[in-house]
Amino acid sequence: MTQTPSSGDTGSSSGQDKRVRMPRFRRWRGLLGGVAAVALVGSTGAGLVAWQQYEGIVASLPTVDGLRSYQPPVMSRIYAGDDRVIAELADERRVFVPYSAIPDRIKNAVLAAEDQKFWTHKGVDPMAILRAGLTDLTRGKGRRPIGASTITQQVARIMLLGSNAVSLKRKAQEAFLAMRIEQVLPKEKILEIYLNEIYLGSGAYGIAAAAQTYFNKPLDQLDDAEAAFLGALPKSPTNYNPTRYPDAARGRRNWVLERMVETGTLSREAAQTAQAEPLIPHAFVRPGPAPGSEWFAEEVRRQLLEKYGQDTTMQGGLEVHTSLDPALQLSVQNTLRQGLMAYDRAHSGWRGPVKQLSALPANAPEDVWVDVLQHEVAPLGMLDQWRLAVVLDPAKGRVGWLEGAIVRRGAAQQGGVPQTGQIVERDISWARRAHPLKVGDLVMVQPQAQGERVSLMQIPRVEGAVVTLNAHTGRVLAMVGGWSFQTSQFDRATQALRQPGSSFKPFVYLEAMEQGISPSQEFDDSPVSYGTWHPNNYEKDFWGPTSLHDALRESRNLVTIRLAAHIGIKSVADLATQIGLVDSMPHVLPAALGAVETTVLKEAAAYATLAAGGLKVTPSLIDDVQDRQGKVIWRAPSFSLVSAASQAGVGANTGADKTKLSEPNAVFPGGQADEPQQVDGAATVPNATAAAALGMDDMPFLLDNRPRVASEQSAFQITAMLQDVIRHGTGFSAGKGIDNPVAGKTGTSQNFNDAWFAGYSPDLVTVVWIGFDTPQSLGKNETGGAIAGPIWNKVMKTAFEGYPKLDFPVPEGITLVRYDTGRGVGIDGFKPDQIPGVSVSLADNGAAQELTAADTGAENMADSESDMASGGAQGGGPSNGAAAPPTGQPGGGRNPCNNLLGVTLAWVAFIEATQT
Known part of the structure; x- marks a missing residue:
């Protein structure tokens, strides 16, 4: 007989299933709880680590307060007595330009290339950072990360961090500093600092120096194409050097022009016109001492270094006015050189050529000797009016040289127009040799005013000073x-x-x-x-x-x-x-x-x-020194202007000289006793006491307080x-x-x-x-x-x-x-x-x-x-x-x-x- 399950059996079976399911749930719950706990602990730990990293980064950040009183390193200038600049002293070639004096086209070009959202971001550009991060991930390891720095971040790096090292920590430091900078400085000041500090290649710091270096122009004379080229340089001044890499430089310039069109700061027509312009840099030679003033300027530099130190002298923007008379200086230099040459010729005679170019055949064709000369370096001490020449025909004294060639220290000649001339006998008699010249001799000559005549020259060994x-x-x-x-x-x-x-x-x-x-x-x-x-x-x-x-x-x-x-x-x-x-x-x-x-x-x-x-x-070379604000911080000791009444009776005991301001020098014989002498219609007063006694209390005198070493x-x-x-x-x-x-x-x-x-x-x-x-x-x-x-x-x-x-x-x-x-x-x-x-x-x-x-x-x-x-x-x-x-x-x-x-x-x- 078949038995059916009772109700009790049925309840027992249902409870057994629950008992089976309950442990499984508990296991999953425990597993999930464990995972959650681990995640919580991990995230907490990660948060703590991140917080510690944040605290470490923030604690190590330099203060940004110094940027409030920003003063860039500025070159010092030395002036002659006629206010002509004779030398510039600088560790970095920089010409400071305030924000208000920077043309808009320069600002627009730089912002279009470097930071299009400059006026709206708060120091960092999150979207640019995300875009750069994704790009870095797709490029793989071992590649330099793509930059996403705003101009403010670059200012933080240049001015406060002082290094171009690339790391996540460094990027974080830049970001935090950039946000702080934005809180304390207006945008205009940030851009001013950037445009004056950024290195733009060829020794130029800041846009003003770069405009001089590449185009030999002030900023306000740059056109759109030239401004765009300056905007192209911050990314890589070396790779966009217009002399070494003209195609890359021109391509980057044209890219900047396109960005200016996109930002609405330049019309399409103006951009196309600028893109069609050739990029031709104009050589700029950094001003050194004016010709003939090198010795004077160097002694002034030494005195400034001794008085103010390296930083103030080379970066303090000093204006140094000197006593140099440029015309007299040049004349003295030429006179001394003539005297040294006269002595050298009288005592040494001809010591031989600079070198012998044995490979040059007699009466060589022009293209041959020109090619040879373009590979030769002028000897140190060769004067500007001399020419480096090669002897072509010694019997006739015929020589050839490159007129107008660019001669730089330690470098081969560049350019120049081939020219020939003749050394006549009277211009070589001082050599005291029967046949002093040979084919291929490299010599120094000085062209004369008379036709093709040149004189044989030689650097003296004797020295002198004046x-x-x-x-x-x-x-x-x-x-x-x-x-x-x-x-x-x-x-x-x-x-x-x-x-x-x-x-x-x-x-x-x-x-x-x-x-x-x-x-x-x-x-x-x-x-x-x-x-x-x-x-x-x-x-x-x-x-x-x-x-x-x-x-x-x-x-x-x-x-x-x-x-x-x-x-x-x-x-x-x-x-x-x-x-x-x-x-x-x-x-x-x-x-x-x-x-x-x-x-x-x-x-x-x-x-x-x-x-x-x-x-x-x-003796003094420096009249006065002014700081960058124009304040005189040193002045050479000079005479004091005083009245006769204030100095009556003083000179006899102090030894100080009192000289009438407009008094001419006395002539024979010298004044005796206390009687005033009449010279050219002007009464000359022997001393301040006599002047006061004669009721001339208001007469001005120059009081000389120099020590007396002899009567x-x-x-x-x-x-x-x-x-x-x-x-x-x-x-x-x-x-x-x-x-x-x-x-x-x-x-x-x-x-x-x-x-x-x-x-x-x-x-x-x-x-x-x-x-x-x-x-x-x-x-x-x-x-x-x-x-x-x-x-x-x-x-x-x-x-x-x-x-x-x-x-x-x-x-x-x-x-x-x-x-x-x-x-x-x-x-x-x-x-x-x-x-x-x-x-x-x-x-x-x-x-x-x-x-x-x-x-x-x-x-x-x-x-x-x-x-x-x-x-x-x-x-x-x-x-x-x-x-x-x-x-x-x-x-x-x-x-x-x-x-x-x-x-x-x-x-x-x-x-x-x-x-x-």
């Missing part, structure tokens, strides 16, 4: 430091320490004048030996008793030695140091003959001290003697054809290693030095008067243009007397207690002085503490125990102006001097 400065202020008007700045940047005017030889002697004599010795005092000119030192005169002859006037005029060594021994070599050293001629000086007698070291610039300043009446003159009277006595050096002495060649009153001294160091001429007028000082960089003899009898004197002569003739012919002003208390100096007739200045004759008592004119080797340095030149065995004079009176002559005796205390003979002689001298 400094010309204002005698009153020390402002350096011209300074040349050698043959060529290209050849060597070593400045022989400021850096070369050389022995001045006899050009040092005037300062020995100046100390003697300070000690009361007069120009007419005689010292013995006879043989003398000190230990192992046996000094001699240049001519190797002896004059016996000789006045100081004659001894200085003819540069007698033995008198100078006895004079230095008498006054004390230590006092001479002190004076030379105070004047600034030397930094230190050994206390030995050979130093009195110039066995010390100085520079051309220091010697020029020392001679200016003589011209300035004993006031120390400090005005002593300085004038040296000037009077140095005038005779040029009129009748060793400096005669330097004065030929010069009508202006001048004074000067020759200098020749031991073994003729250095040739000097130092001289001055009432307004100008010029010093010339000639020698070899590695000291060697210039040749027997090659003295300062023979070599340096003619150069000085030509420099001063040019420098005098525009200056009046003024006599040296004669100081108060000086009487000019014409008298027999012993070896001629001279005019000297005498102080109130001096008349021609002796001014100190000397036994046998100083011939009997006993000196040891320690006094001369013959045994120990390094003993700088040694002094005269008999003691050196330190004050203003006689030394070595010599008694001052009593009043009423020659050289005594009586004023010659109170003596009828003295007054008569003074006026006779005045009349004769004004008639010559």
